Amino acid sequence: MAMLDDFRPVAEVTADERGRVAIGKAGATKDDRYAVSTNADGAILLTPLVSIPKRELLVWENDELRASLFRGLADAAEGNARALSWVTADDDEDAEDE
Structure with a gap:
């Protein structure tokens, strides 16, 4: 053989x-x-x-989306990213502010 x-x-x-x-x-x-x-x-x-979960398949099928995601991850790794309060806000913290 x-x-x-x-x-x-x-x-x-x-x-x-x-x-x-x-x-x-x-x-x-x-x-x-x-x-x-x-x-x-x-x-x-x-x-x-x-x-991988089917919801993540889009990233592997779309070259432009995948490249954008990798650029964002590289920026975050280099410390060039910042938290967006509307994305990272915790609902419990909002309740405390009222």
């Missing part, structure tokens, strides 16, 4: 009675998620992935 570029053997494992294979020796840890792909030869490729 031909190895894919940049892949190296890590361990030999046996599937259990439910078809599960432990991949801890390959570096997998609890709650890691993977996309699973197979080819005609039966090779299985696990690609690490991270799931």
Whole structure:
């Protein structure tokens, strides 16, 4: 069987009675998620992935919005941001002012 570029053997494992294979020796840890792909030869490729909430998908689909968000985060990291009282106001503090 031909190895894919940049892949190296890590361990030999046996599937259990439910078809599960432990991949801890390959570096997998609890709650890691993977996309699973197979080819005609039966090779299985696990690609690490991270799931995000659907409401955040817009940021990754819109290049302009993502660039703006990253600029804002960079500005905040450099100390070039300021709190906006109408955004950061706490409702409890408003009640105390009355």
